[in-house]
Amino acid sequence: MPTDNPSPEPQSICKPITSSAIFIVATLVPGIERTSQVLAWCADIAALTRSVGKRVPAGNLSCVCGFGSEAWDTLFGAPRPASLHGFREFGPESRLAVATPGDILLHIRAEQMDLCFELATQLLAALGEAVVVVDEVQGFRYFDMRSIIGFVDGTENPVDRKAIEFTIVGNEDPAFAGGSYVLVQKYLHNMTAWNALSVEGQERIIGRTKLSDIELDDSVKPTSSHSALTTITKDGQEVKILRDNMPFGRPGAGEFGTYFIGFARSPDPLEQMLENMFVGRPAGNYDRLLDFSTAVTGGLFFAPSSDLLEELADRQP
Template structure:
């Protein structure tokens, strides 16, 4: 090759951040045992996730099985030994006048998705066998598709997700942080809802809080001033335009135990976009006028992870 010929850039393969919405999902948050030998086991386990996933997925290739892995700030250095993504840090609590976005422990996130619940179960079982005693389960939540992608409050969830070329542009880190290129920031929050209180509202009151029509998901006009809807508060715009994130939220719960919830999971190219969205919700815009959806949605968890590129993840044990 001539010295004047530029080297061909090898494409970076992201993880399956853009996997399609599925009928079932498992959100598994793990804490790594504080021991050097545990870090080595976790490193090897993370590098094997793609192979284990392929082995389980082969049982039904039509079931869209995938597993996206996120690594938390507290273990990033010890587990990966790689440069830290520019924005990676623990979830910062947001304390509003009426509601608080809590911060909870979490070192590893496994976001398992499939149209078959049994495949999700089997992949989780095999992965936990690989991690062994090097981790403790902090939270395990099983999500499910509810009717036409609605949450348990009765509204369609994820309507504003980017599609086409806008999807990687909104979720995948690029040349702005070369060491983290191909990765994505992940924020999770587990919300529970008092459905009895929510159902006491009229449909019009619910729609005003959400900012969309309940039946057909049509957007309502933004408020010019005063109290803003959830749709408006969770939309981040500046001089560069609107900054999108990818939401892969899912309902969870158990009518028998009176638990009804939404598992929020947001993938973003820029962590600050999700953080600003949450600040607007919990503090208010203007401050004092918080997102009224929070009067019916209590966050139990809050964690930040970085989902490195598939290439980086596979090579962790090299």
């Protein structure tokens, strides 16, 4: 039975994981005409996604669009999401979670790259000269959901109702219910050094077995392992985030990487995870995976609900 006040529809955040993805980060070009162009584009994103996706219904094409803190003020003004702010850097200079420019994030995914490519082309064409793309990564699924370093990725993702509970803003910020906070980082891996380790050595760094993806027992798992430091608890309860990481690379250029993307209903668990990894828990007990992986980008965005995304086209900041 329909209700008078239905909950806002989130963007395609909790959709099933796909085989291909394109991640695009862009910055705004100053000027009122450019701003107006971006505002109008907000109302076109869903229609463009439908038009491209309809050509291959089984392709599961989707797009999530997010905006950085400064971009939100420039484009939309007040009100603004309660917890949206710039990306916070963590760690010493030798292993820094670095902040890099970014006003708009596009997370495009599908079962095949041609759908991602076509939608990216159409979305950027509609934006025209209103933005400058500062980072673009084409990601792919690697065998049985593994990262480039050979371990299964995203095992602890929440699913179904729990995925919505941990990722979608609710009554804590009613004006932005249905939205989600998104943190992205591009990591480059030193595969020569990583592959020089024994499997047992790699497993102690990750905190899981490599072949079977079973978490190591706490009695043998180092407190500096990746899985130990990325487990976040609050008031005795584990707080989950939703990851949709993707491998990427150019073997001819010696480039092997992971594009990290995490969704949560607040930036807090995302930032706590980074602090644990880069600073350490306690300080100095940092994630040893960072001895082999370097974060080269970092951005925090807010992805409004699908309903609000279309409404933002009429904002007058």
